[in-house]
Amino acid sequence: MPLPPDVRHAGGVRKRETGAGPPGARGRGDADTGSRRESLADLLGGRRGAVDATLPPVAFVLAWSLTGSSIGWGAAAAVGVSVLVGAVRLVRREKVRAVLLSLAGVTVAALIAVRTGDPEDFFLPQLLANVASALVWAVSILVRRPLLGVVVGAVLGQRMRWRRDRDLLRAYSRASWVWVGQYLLRVLVFGALWLAGEVVALGTARVLLSWPLVAATLAASGAVVHVTLPHAHPGLRRPRTPVAGDGPRDAHPEEDDATEGHTEHPSSPGTHR
Numbered sequence: 001m002p003l004p005p006d007v008r009h010a011g012g013v014r015k016r017e018t019g020a021g022p023p024g025a026r027g028r029g030d031a032d033t034g035s036r037r038e039s040l041a042d043l044l045g046g047r048r049g050a051v052d053a054t055l056p057p058v059a060f061v062l063a064w065s066l067t068g069s070s071i072g073w074g075a076a077a078a079v080g081v082s083v084l085v086g087a088v089r090l091v092r093r094e095k096v097r098a099v100l101l102s103l104a105g106v107t108v109a110a111l112i113a114v115r116t117g118d119p120e121d122f123f124l125p126q127l128l129a130n131v132a133s134a135l136v137w138a139v140s141i142l143v144r145r146p147l148l149g150v151v152v153g154a155v156l157g158q159r160m161r162w163r164r165d166r167d168l169l170r171a172y173s174r175a176s177w178v179w180v181g182q183y184l185l186r187v188l189v190f191g192a193l194w195l196a197g198e199v200v201a202l203g204t205a206r207v208l209l210s211w212p213l214v215a216a217t218l219a220a221s222g223a224v225v226h227v228t229l230p231h232a233h234p235g236l237r238r239p240r241t242p243v244a245g246d247g248p249r250d251a252h253p254e255e256d257d258a259t260e261g262h263t264e265h266p267s268s269p270g271t272h273r
Contacts, residue, residue, distance in 0.1 A: 039219070040148075040225070041215065044152070044218065052085050052102075054206055054210045056106045059074075059077040059080070061074070063076070071122075072114060120198070137180045141173050141180075146172040149173075152236060165239040168229070179217060179221060190202065190205060
């Protein structure tokens with residue numbers, strides 16, 4: 001059953017919008033205290049998933065260290081913890097597909113380390129995933145479909161309507177570069193430690209560059225969005241539709257309308273933590 005028009009579901013929490021009446025009747029204070037100042041962390045969440053994702057690598061490093069550098073025991077511990085975490089996530093009624101993908105990722109990492117005989121290779125899939133993420137986010141900005149806007153638009157039920165608002169498009173594009181920066185930071189740190197074969201340091205970096213970095217990225221990108229938006233903009237939840245004479249809306253606006261009903265809900269940013 002669809003939600004009422006004045007209710008939105010964001011990050012697992014329903015929030016009721018205030019300020020009844022025509023748009024022009026809303027004061028400046030309402031706009032400032034409303035959706036414009038709503039943080040990306042509130043909308044996107046991600047803390048629980050980021051913490052869950054760090055547990056298998058920590059288990060790998062601990063088991064590897066405590067068993068005399070045994071990659072087999074480290075791999076078994078990582079997969080075992082991943083199974084337990086997956087069971088807890090299913091109890092929390094998270095999507096089965098997401099749980100299976102997470103388990104598959106840990107299993108592949110464990111198999112690579114066992115096969116090569118190098119414990120640092122357990123972190124190789126993570127390194128490659130961050131390289132791919134940095135490229136995808138950068139390309140999304142260049143083709144004027146910044147992924148931060150895609151994710152937030154899906155969470156707010158806007159699909160791609162936000163692209164008709166040139167101010168939002170500009171804000172999401174600039175803020176998405178912050179996410180590119182976070183992935184590049186991980187690539188530099190993980191890459192240097194992987195090349196040096198520093199297994200314990202890789203596990204430590206995996207924790208420090210997970211939720212702490214994601215939280216900082218959410219705060220920084222949210223600040224970029226709000227600084228970029230004009231002061232009078234109604235906020236993330238209310239994309240403005242250009243009026244006649246405002247200039248071109250988009251080269252192909254009909255593409256967004258055609259795909260609006262077929263867009264799957266993308267995962268929150270920071271998936272490759």
